[in-house]
Amino acid sequence: MDRLRAVHAEQTFPVASANSYSTTRFRWLVYVMSFALLASLLLGVVLAFRTMKKKWLVWMLLALGFAVPALCLWLGQRR
Numbered sequence: 001m002d003r004l005r006a007v008h009a010e011q012t013f014p015v016a017s018a019n020s021y022s023t024t025r026f027r028w029l030v031y032v033m034s035f036a037l038l039a040s041l042l043l044g045v046v047l048a049f050r051t052m053k054k055k056w057l058v059w060m061l062l063a064l065g066f067a068v069p070a071l072c073l074w075l076g077q078r079r
Contacts, residue, residue: 048058 045058045062048061049055052058
């Protein structure tokens, strides 16, 4: 297993100019994608409240959407 890890742990860029690339455009792409994701999630929640007759189900699904990932992160921490 150590041999497989060493391939990636000791990997270096082949040329010195590879470290000088600008990541500004990629960073803005990530910002736009994050905004689009949040906007579509908000739109989905609004549509769910408008169309579903059982509002408690929407609230339960929203709570589970926050609680399940938080629980997984909490259980996955090393103590």
